[in-house]
Amino acid sequence: MSDIDISTATVSRLPRYLHAAVDLAADKEATVSSEQLAALTQVNPATVRRDLASLAITGRRGVGYDTAYLVYEISNALGLNQESPVAIVGAGNIGRALCNYLGFSERGFPIRLVLDSDQAKVGKPVGDLTVQSMDDLEELVQAHSIELGIIATPAEYALTVAERLVRAGVTSLLNFTTQMLDLGNHAVVRKVDLATELQILSYFGQRLGTTSAEAASQI
Amino acid sequence: MSDIDISTATVSRLPRYLHAAVDLAADKEATVSSEQLAALTQVNPATVRRDLASLAITGRRGVGYDTAYLVYEISNALGLNQESPVAIVGAGNIGRALCNYLGFSERGFPIRLVLDSDQAKVGKPVGDLTVQSMDDLEELVQAHSIELGIIATPAEYALTVAERLVRAGVTSLLNFTTQMLDLGNHAVVRKVDLATELQILSYFGQRLGTTSAEAASQI
């Protein structure tokens, strides 16, 4: 949609810059220096400048970057110009908690669909949605122009669900399951595995004195 | 505790190898080749071999790696020899969902404590725990030898809570809040921000044809 491509390392930092810029703009700060932005996002100032330069975002020497401009350009680069509706598959503990989490819609990802295969759950309210039947997945995904799917089913169903979503037109998936999902180049998948996070934390936690601490505070 | 230090990129992949090895061992597979392991974890085979070599894990030429040995050594390297008790602060939607998620204890991270500052919630059951008062945080953390904390409070309390946990002896934190936490080198922090995940997904989802797809399927 937009420009040339940005390095993955940079992309992974953009949400942080965006977040900081939104906050600053809300506080009526007209400009930020790379140094301030760096402090807010725990990134090296030179890296901030490189990253922004790679988006063709330009600041003013002696002044800094325009916060409103930052918000506009970073949103643009990430493709957040318009809302992307989300579907959650699986109305168990995780699925329901995600539905009740307001942070998604606030940041441009309204949840439009919650699906479950359990007929006992279908029809029940969750947040301000109603659980719908998995049988109608394709139809509903298309009707709501869903681009993003969140898989919160038991692990054994994850792959089937993912494939159905993709065939129905979903391009990006957040996978809360313990399954690995390989969908070739039909979709992008990000796995969120909290036990994995704890394992990594555990490693770095044990070597706190030894190594530098902030090594692990990445996305 | 254990050996010399492992590169962060390697550490971030170890949980995946471990997971695969555990599954293989459970399926009575005595050995795996780096190629198989690579396929299961979506990593390049050469990278798998490099990573394992860096842990001093050695395979047999023409055969592969011993699965049981992999499980043992990787667990060891990550410091997962014994359980690490976890405390969850905040008994809202996320906090409660995490308490009910069994995956943690299964993988060696038993949840021993749920805390909330809201007196109305204190005393209520969540999973098989009871919500306890934030007032007793220090005492409880010490009594249960908590090493890992999960912060699931409203954003404005995150820093204070984090500091209290750290002062009470917690070395590693999972932060579900939108706040950035900088605790110097007193603790390791990992931020879990699902809207950020969606933003990154959104970027890669839009350039599916253009770029290689699996770029984003990292931890």
Place this chain on the structure above:
DNA sequence: CGGTGTGAATTTGTTCACAGCT
């Protein structure tokens, strides 16, 4: 053979340091 283990090449990412703009 069918696999590992690793030198060497390559790519990617980070950081310094400073010229140059406003």
Place this chain on the structure above:
DNA sequence: AGCTGTGAACAAATTCACACCG
């Protein structure tokens, strides 16, 4: 004066390709 923007040095990570071994 105070910042950006970037060349150049550096560091980390990935990947190839092949010698070597069971």
